[in-house]
Amino acid sequence: MDFPLARQRFYQEIRQPDEAIDLAKAALYLAQEEYPDLDAEEYLNALDTMAAEIKERLPEEAYPLRIIKTINQYLYEDLGYYGNKDSYYEPENSYLNQVIDRRTGIPITLSLVYLEVAKRLDFPMVGVGMPGHFLIRPVIDEMQIFVDPFSQGEVLFAEDCQQRLSEIYGRPIEMRPEFLQPVTAHYFLVRMLNNLKVIYLNQSDIPRSLATIERILLLFPDSPIDQRDRGLLYYQTGRWTEASQDLEDYLLQVPDAQDSTVVRELLRRMGREV
Known part of the structure; x- marks a missing residue:
């Protein structure tokens, strides 16, 4: 069976060592199957532009919390990004091109935008796959803080993550250390695809469900x-x-x-x- 060109591009990206995978490119290749006319370079350039504009606003003493504050002001106040609570299960929320175009998404795709902008600012951050939610955190040895891109870039400490988890599940949830560990690129992409899988299965959309599962199995055969x-x-x-x-x-x-x-x-x- 011949895979679509977008699937082939996705496979070429994910077969690299995990640390070499470009998450933005992989996510855009996922989206290209749904949006065949999508120009990946256009959206990569959009991320470059966001980062360049933020860089101009960074204070001279660019401490981590100041960088986060500057990113937050630009993404959420100036550009108007927001967490799509009203239409959480729209498939568009899981496609990076749609998230950038509509400036809204779910925790993992808003985290992806944030991560990619931060990477371009030489401010490395990693994804944190908390159950039922997704956070990111700066790679800083001397402090452990988390950022919630779905909630306007709110800064959290570990105790706040415990509270957030209990709010999501509507009951007290014991926080385990593994809930706050950084995730691999493969796991990040599978979380995105699992969201789409659930949506398409609930819609009884067999062709899209199959296409989504096939890509999950490319990541984890x-x-x-x-x-x-x-x-x-x-x-x-x-x-x-x-x-x-x-x-x-x-x-x-x-x-x-x-x-x-x-x-x-x-x-x-x-x-x-x-």
């Missing part, structure tokens, strides 16, 4: 849940050879899965004995 989900979509569309392969691989990886009985029954219907 042995993800059993995604092998299972792709197999189920193949089954629904009558592609039983591919469905059988995926579902058999799923059972090999997770033989005691809670849904193993259902999966085995599907395989029997397709004439496969497990």
